[in-house]
Every structure is written in C-alpha cells, then in structure tokens.
Amino acid sequence: MVGEDDYDKLCKVVLVGDVSVGKTHILSRYMKDDLPKAPAATIGVEFATKTCKLPSGTNIKAQIWDTAGQERYRAITRAHYRRAAGAVLVYDVTRQETFRSCSNWVAEVREGALPDATIILVGNKIDLVEQDPSTRQVYHDVAQEFARQNGLLFIEASALSGAHVKEAFDILFEEVTVKSPKESKNESDGAVSDYGAGVTISPSNRKNKTSGCEYCG
Secondary structure (H helix, E strand, O other), rough: OOOOOOOOEEEEEEEEEOOOOOOOHHHHHHHHHHOOOOOOOOOOEEEEEEEEEEEOOOOOEEEEEEOOOOOHHHHHHHOOOOOOOOEEEEEEEEOHHHHHOHHHHHHHHHOOOOOOEEEEEEOOOHHHHHOOOOHHOOOOOHHHHHHHHHHHHHEEEEOOOOOOOOHHHHHHHHHHHHOOOOHHHHHOOHHHHHHHOOOOOOOOOOOEEEEEEOOOO
C-alpha cells in the first residue's frame, strides 16, 4: 500500500457530466470500491484525494473534484477546473441526452483547465445494457468516434459492478503523468488551488486497447 505522503507527482482531476449519470458513484467505486450508502445529487463540488501506484510504477497523489451536473451550480464548478490536468467526462449509455451534452462539457473543461488537459470519456451504466441490450441509447462505435474526433480517451464502465472504473482512472493518470515534467511535491503541495500546477499533457498519436479502453487521439 502506498503511503499518503509517498508519491512522485500530484494530479488534479475533475469529474464532469450531466446530473444523474453516476459521477459520484464512479468516484466512490474508485476511492472505496463501494457505492454511497445514501446517494444524493452533488451540491456544488465534493473533493477526494487518493495516493496510489499506477501500472507503470509511478506513485501519484490524485486530487479529484466531483462537480454538480445541474446548471445552477455551473458557476461554482467552473472555478474548480483551474489547473486541472485531466477530466473524467461521464455520460449514461442508456440516456442519449447525456451524451449529446458531452460537446459542451469538453469545451467547458478545455476553457477552464490546463491548456493540454487530458479528458477520458466514460460511458457509465453498461451493467444495464448487459441485463437488457435494448436499453442502450448510445452505441459504442458512436461514442468512440466522438472521442476520436475530439482527442479523448474512451472507455465504457459500470459504477454498480465496478467494471473498468479503476482502469479508467489508471489510464487517465498514466496519460497525464507520462508527458508531464518531473514535479517536486514540495513545490506543488500546499494550497488546494496549487495542486496539479505545472502538469501539462501533449496529445499522443498512439492507440491503446486495454480492458475495454481505447485511446482515440
């Protein structure tokens, strides 16, 4: 187990997407491998940190901001995009309207986060599709093409079963850290607004396919 202060790099990430797509459930599954006991819509912004070792061997301290999907909280959530090196953009594979919103979310993140912030597109609730294929409203190849056109990472996942949730974060963090300069935690640790400072990503031309994830850059 990686100690709280035993890390090589800091990484600030925001969770974005429409209301009720499962952002908080995805975060809870990643942080605790469990679901919230009393789930409720996020009000404003919630915050979590996790220190972990990536598959590459890099130890990171992730600072993850779970933002509200409601329009009335948008001014609050936008303020927390500042210096974010990555974003997890979540939609519901059984609700087409949540996928249609993704273009706006991509633009919003790129306006407020670091210039080369990496975004992973996550199609949540595939457990519902596995139970009843007729519930799928967003097809895999359509989402994959959207990701390719917008230079996003892409994966389908299930917060309920845990399928591909850890992989989604691991792949995002790997992409963030592999191109970032070596960062001293003494220089970056401290005020919350300084987390993730100096971490930038350059788009890659590679295409990966690991545990259902595809890089579409």
